[in-house]
Each structure stands twice: as C-alpha cells, then as structure tokens.
Amino acid sequence: MGRIGELDLPARLAPYAPAWLTQLLFALLCAAAGVVARLIVDIFAPGAGPFALGYPAVLVAALFARWQSGALAALLTLLHSWYFLLAPVNSFYPKGPGDGSRLLVIVIAYVIMIAVAETFRRAVRRAATERDRQIAERDLFLEEFDHRVKNNFTLVASLLDMQRRRAGDGETAEALASALARVESIARAHRHLYRGTAAPGTVDMATYIHELCTALEEALFLRGAITLTCTADHAALPRDRAVSIGLIVNELVTNAAKHAFDDRDGGAIKVAFETRGPGWRLTVADNGAGMSPVAIAARRGGGLGHRLVEGFVRQARGTIRTESGPEGTVVTVDLEG
Numbered sequence: 001m002g003r004i005g006e007l008d009l010p011a012r013l014a015p016y017a018p019a020w021l022t023q024l025l026f027a028l029l030c031a032a033a034g035v036v037a038r039l040i041v042d043i044f045a046p047g048a049g050p051f052a053l054g055y056p057a058v059l060v061a062a063l064f065a066r067w068q069s070g071a072l073a074a075l076l077t078l079l080h081s082w083y084f085l086l087a088p089v090n091s092f093y094p095k096g097p098g099d100g101s102r103l104l105v106i107v108i109a110y111v112i113m114i115a116v117a118e119t120f121r122r123a124v125r126r127a128a129t130e131r132d133r134q135i136a137e138r139d140l141f142l143e144e145f146d147h148r149v150k151n152n153f154t155l156v157a158s159l160l161d162m163q164r165r166r167a168g169d170g171e172t173a174e175a176l177a178s179a180l181a182r183v184e185s186i187a188r189a190h191r192h193l194y195r196g197t198a199a200p201g202t203v204d205m206a207t208y209i210h211e212l213c214t215a216l217e218e219a220l221f222l223r224g225a226i227t228l229t230c231t232a233d234h235a236a237l238p239r240d241r242a243v244s245i246g247l248i249v250n251e252l253v254t255n256a257a258k259h260a261f262d263d264r265d266g267g268a269i270k271v272a273f274e275t276r277g278p279g280w281r282l283t284v285a286d287n288g289a290g291m292s293p294v295a296i297a298a299r300r301g302g303g304l305g306h307r308l309v310e311g312f313v314r315q316a317r318g319t320i321r322t323e324s325g326p327e328g329t330v331v332t333v334d335l336e337g
Contacts, residue, residue: 006128009065026065027072030057034077050085051106062117074110153187185246203242206232209273216253225266232273244316251309252284260288278337287328
C-alpha cells in the first residue's frame with residue numbers, strides 16, 4: 001500500500017499482456033465501475049449530476065494505466081452519460097440547447113484532469129527511479145564496506161593467532177587467545193548485520209548466540225567431558241548491544257571452561273538468552289566447583305576479564321548478578337528493553 005502511487009499497470013503486466021491491451025481493459029473496468037456507481041446513485045437521485053461519476057473513473061484510469069487509458073475511460077463515460085442520462089434518453093440525437101456547451105466544459109475538464117494525472121504519474125516514476133538508483137548505490141557501498149571490514153577482521157585475527165602460536169604455552173599465549181576470541185565475537189556480530197531476517201542495523205540474537213556457542217565449543221575444545229548447551233529467544237537488537245552481549249558470553253564461558261572444573265572430570269556449561277517482560281535475561285551457568293564469597297569479592301576488584309565483563313554489561317545497558325556455591329556458578333545479566 002505504501003507504493004500504490006508508483007503502480008504502473010502496463011509496465012507491471014508487460015510480461016503477460018501488451019501495454020495497449022492492459023490500457024484498454026483497465027479503461028473498460030474503470031468505466032464499468034463508474035456505470036455501476038451511476039446505477040446506485042440513480043436509485044436515490046435519478047439523473048443527478050450525469051457527468052460527475054466519470055471524474056473518478058477517468059482519474060484512476062490515467063493514474064494507473066497512463067493517459068491513453070484515461071482518455072478511453074473519459075470517452076466511454078461521456079458516451080454513456082450522453083446516451084442514457086440526458087433527455088431524450090437512449091439516443092445520440094442532439095439534446096437540450098445547453099447540453100452542448102456543458103459537454104464541451106466536461107471534455108475540457110477531463111483533458112485537464114488527464115494531463116495533471118499523467119504529470120503526477122511521471123513525477124512519481126522519476127522519483128521512484130531515482131530512489132531505486134540511490135538504494136542500489138547504497139547497497140553496493142555497503143557490500144564493499146562489508147568486504148573491507150571482513151578482510152580487516154580476518155587480518156587482525158590472523159595476526160593474533162600467529163602471535164599466539166609463536167608464544168607457545170603460558171600467560172602470553174592465553175592472553176592472545178582471549179583477544180582472538182573477542183575479535184572473532186565482534187566479527188561474528190558484524191556478519192549478522194548483512195544477513196538473516198533482522199531489521200537493518202540489528203542482529204538476530206538467537207542465530208548469533210547459537211553460532212557464538214558453536215565457535216566457543218570448538219575454540220575451547222569443549223568435547224566429551226565438558227559440554228556447552230545454548231538456548232536463545234529470537235530478538236533483534238542493535239549491533240552495539242549485540243556485540244557487547246556476545247563479548248559477555250565469550251568472557252563468561254571462557255572463564256567457566258578454564259576455572260570451574262579444575263578438580264572435576266567433567267561438567268556442563270549452559271547459556272540462555274530469553275525475553276523477560278520489556279527486556280531480556282542472559283544466563284551463563286556451570287555445575288563446577290563454585291566460588292566462595294571471598295573469591296567472588298576478590299574477582300570484583302581484580303582481573304582484566306571481570307573488568308571487561310562489567311564494561312560490556314554497562315554497554316549493553318544491563319545489570320549483573322553472580323551466585324555461586326558447591327553446585328556451581330550462575331551469572332545473570334538483566335538487560336533493559
């Protein structure tokens with residue numbers, strides 16, 4: 001409905017019928033609609049305004065099937081009114097002394113209406129063509145931009161991975177691996193901006209989080225003993241918030257995989273993203289050894305990972321809560337709607 005003013009029936013139906021046939025049939029349809037409206041009006045006001053109902057028929061025909069269709073609809077409605085409505089009815093013989101001049105005025109009005117409708121139709125078509133051209137240019141620019149950003153992410157990730165391999169084992173390699181995971185999380189959110197069913201500039205969180213969990217499972221070698229499960233509701237969030245949430249998941253899952261199961265042979269990590277009222281709730285839970293209140297307090301004032309998580313939570317417009325005990329740790333992030 002938003003683009004009804006751009007409708008051009010001869011062009012739209014060109015694959016199925018020649019333009020002249022479309023114009024002829026649409027003119028007949030509009031004239032027939034005018035005749036039906038005339039019959040209905042005659043029930044209440046016989047003969048009132050004999051030419052009045054021809055105006056909308058001519059206007060619609062000219063707007064949607066070009067001026068040729070409008071001219072044909074005008075001719076048909078004029079003939080109908082002259083033959084059936086003006087006395088003597090059912091005759092093309094000359095009517096009253098004033099009917100000839102009235103017919104001339106109606107013809108001039110129809111010509112002006114058709115000219116205005118055709119001018120408007122062409123202006124709309126030019127505007128639509130210009131809009132489509134600009135959209136095509138924008139899409140080309142976005143495609144080129146997307147390609148360049150992907151290349152940049154790939155380059156940064158490759159450099160980090162190369163340095164991580166050279167560093168061998170130790171804190172340096174672990175820090176580089178964490179940085180690599182963060183870069184890949186941002187890159188994954190960026191990819192979702194240009195695909196899927198989410199609105200432009202947004203990321204579908206269900207697809208994004210499932211893909212992120214799959215990548216984390218492969219990167220952290222979570223096979224067999226430690227399992228990672230993921231559930232997520234569909235939600236279209238702006239890119240910046242999606243990136244922040246992805247980085248939160250990345251940090252919390254990585255931390256749980258490294259520290260929650262030190263003295264255990266196996267375990268499970270669960271990630272859940274669900275709609276809660278006007279907002280959303282992100283939960284990352286494990287059934288590991290848990291942390292004491294002292295350890296939780298120490299973490300809050302300590303490492304880089306925890307400071308990053310707090311920063312990402314603020315960027316995502318959320319609040320974080322950590323609960324831990326002998327049966328595991330649950331981190332809950334409530335996000336504003």
